[in-house]
Amino acid sequence: MKSLFSIIKSDYLQRTRSYDFLVTLCVTLAIAYTFVPEPNANYSTIRIGNYIGNYNSAWFGYVTAIMTSIFLSLVGFYLINSSIKTDIETKVGQIVAATSISNFKYLFSKVLSNFLVLVTIVSVVFAMSIVLFFLYNDGANFELLQFIKPYLLITIPAMFCIAVLAVIFEMFIGKYSVLQNVVFFFLFLSLMVFSPKNENQFSLDIFGSKIVMHHLEKTVKEITNSDKKQNLTIGYTVGGVEKSKEFEFNGINFSTSFILSRFLWILLGILCIGIISPLFHRFNTKERLSIKKHKVQIEAPSVLKEIQVLNLPIAKKNYSLFPLLKTELLLLFRKGKKWLWILNIIGMVLLAFLPLKTAHQIVLPVLWFLQISRLSDLVIKEMINKVHYFAFSSYKPIRRLLFSQVLSGIILLLLLALPLLIRFVITFQLLEVLSIILGSVFIVLLATSLGILSKRKKLFEVLFFMIAYANINRIAFLDYFGGFSPELLYVLKLSSLIVFLILSVFLTRNYQLKSN
Numbered sequence: 001m002k003s004l005f006s007i008i009k010s011d012y013l014q015r016t017r018s019y020d021f022l023v024t025l026c027v028t029l030a031i032a033y034t035f036v037p038e039p040n041a042n043y044s045t046i047r048i049g050n051y052i053g054n055y056n057s058a059w060f061g062y063v064t065a066i067m068t069s070i071f072l073s074l075v076g077f078y079l080i081n082s083s084i085k086t087d088i089e090t091k092v093g094q095i096v097a098a099t100s101i102s103n104f105k106y107l108f109s110k111v112l113s114n115f116l117v118l119v120t121i122v123s124v125v126f127a128m129s130i131v132l133f134f135l136y137n138d139g140a141n142f143e144l145l146q147f148i149k150p151y152l153l154i155t156i157p158a159m160f161c162i163a164v165l166a167v168i169f170e171m172f173i174g175k176y177s178v179l180q181n182v183v184f185f186f187l188f189l190s191l192m193v194f195s196p197k198n199e200n201q202f203s204l205d206i207f208g209s210k211i212v213m214h215h216l217e218k219t220v221k222e223i224t225n226s227d228k229k230q231n232l233t234i235g236y237t238v239g240g241v242e243k244s245k246e247f248e249f250n251g252i253n254f255s256t257s258f259i260l261s262r263f264l265w266i267l268l269g270i271l272c273i274g275i276i277s278p279l280f281h282r283f284n285t286k287e288r289l290s291i292k293k294h295k296v297q298i299e300a301p302s303v304l305k306e307i308q309v310l311n312l313p314i315a316k317k318n319y320s321l322f323p324l325l326k327t328e329l330l331l332l333f334r335k336g337k338k339w340l341w342i343l344n345i346i347g348m349v350l351l352a353f354l355p356l357k358t359a360h361q362i363v364l365p366v367l368w369f370l371q372i373s374r375l376s377d378l379v380i381k382e383m384i385n386k387v388h389y390f391a392f393s394s395y396k397p398i399r400r401l402l403f404s405q406v407l408s409g410i411i412l413l414l415l416l417a418l419p420l421l422i423r424f425v426i427t428f429q430l431l432e433v434l435s436i437i438l439g440s441v442f443i444v445l446l447a448t449s450l451g452i453l454s455k456r457k458k459l460f461e462v463l464f465f466m467i468a469y470a471n472i473n474r475i476a477f478l479d480y481f482g483g484f485s486p487e488l489l490y491v492l493k494l495s496s497l498i499v500f501l502i503l504s505v506f507l508t509r510n511y512q513l514k515s516n
Helices: 002-016 019-032 059-078 081-090 090-099 103-136 145-173 178-193 199-203 212-226 254-281 322-334 340-353 354-368 372-376 387-391 397-416 416-426 430-454 458-472 488-515
Strands: 043-048 051-053 234-236 245-247
Touching: 002 019, 002 081, 002 145, 002 254, 019 059, 019 103, 019 430, 019 458, 043 212, 043 458, 051 059, 051 212, 059 145, 059 178, 059 212, 059 234, 059 458, 081 090, 081 103, 081 145, 103 145, 145 178, 145 254, 178 340, 178 372, 178 387, 178 416, 178 458, 199 212, 199 254, 212 234, 212 322, 234 416, 254 458, 322 397, 340 354, 340 387, 340 416, 354 430, 372 397, 372 430, 372 458, 387 397, 397 416, 397 430, 397 488, 430 458, 430 488
Parallel strands: 051 245
Antiparallel strands: 043 051, 043 234
16 A cells, blocks of 8 residues: 555655646636636626626635536546656656556556546635625625535536546557547547436436536426426637626535445446456567577778768758758647548548538637647657757758748648638628638637646647537537637737747747847
8 A cells, every 4th residue: 555655645745846737726716716707897607598697606606616527527628648658768667567456456546646637626626606796796695515516516526537538548649649549538528418308317427517517407497387408508609798687595515425426436337347457568668679680791891982071972962941841840740640630631621611600610620630749749850859949940940940840840730621612702701711711720829838838748639639629519618620710800909919938938938049
């Protein structure tokens, strides 16, 4: 047990002291601040028809709990899905493999450290929700149990399941980061789409949010005396708040079966770790090398001829951007497994034949999201491979090297969106064409700026996942490719963001060059 606690403690401390954790915590706090809108805000996060909840303890506790359960499951996976990979890279895994600790204990320690990292963030959000209650409420009584109960029964079990999934994904497809991103993305979407048909099926909801949504709808039906199904929305809905009516939500008395199901999810996660533990590679990941015998030919010593310097070819300088751009494009196209291009080709075919609205609003953001691994290390691969000093000392590293990297990323995204661009040009929808072009520039510059600032891939991967998920759920606020609001004002706003990103990229990289 002592070795188990040692691994959990060291792993937890290592990750909570990392830059990725700090950034994720700050981003989570910034977004958690918006889970319950301030009284005068022009948006809502949970709305049932034309009704929103009164700002009492139950509303704050349950809304922040389910929003944290969903949001942190989305973001937290990318924060914790590299614990085993880190042990491999730092050679700690080889030391662990030489000890007597079993596979189950090691994997379970990784689950617990993942869980503790997520619970740390949940605890901070929990404290913020209480602070927001005292800031926003208008005379409502503070009931601590209305905060503790939803977090304990909804959020905490969901975090444990995500911690287990991170270990399982890393164990079986840890070498393929692209596949991890894609599989988890569609798994998350399928879990969110799941709709229980009766109260007995609420136990199958990992996030635990469906039962709360059901009771909110039920409360509004009782107020309106109508059996008509209310239009319930989860997410950031802008406008219409002034027309909304308030209703009193006093929490939920969870059934015994639902409470037991939350603990059963935890037990199921432990059972899954126990089942897969015999399959753990235990850091025996040496690649098989093919040994080829080469015949060594011994040549007779030849007389060195005198070298005529005048006869040597004259070295020519070539400061053209094209060779660098060609190299960067080849690196992008060759990165990852070749079979992933099958998905890209399928996406391009769908862009060519599906209805324009569907292709633009759904297929395009998913297709661009599939390039997340290519874009995440677009400008930091030199740092990852420890050749950034050589790259930084090249001729005009910003004008030539950095510009060629950014331009290659934009070209890649535009080539993938080419079928849709052609269709918009044929139908003379030029504003949509401009929006897609600006969207490709924006997302590449976002990857560039976050990569240069953080010197890692995680921050962009987390944010891009959130943006892609928001766009698939038609949250127009995070539309970056003109799928929902291709207006002139939208183009001006996106252009302003692009200018800001260009300045930040130039200034940050220029500072790095001078400091190195």
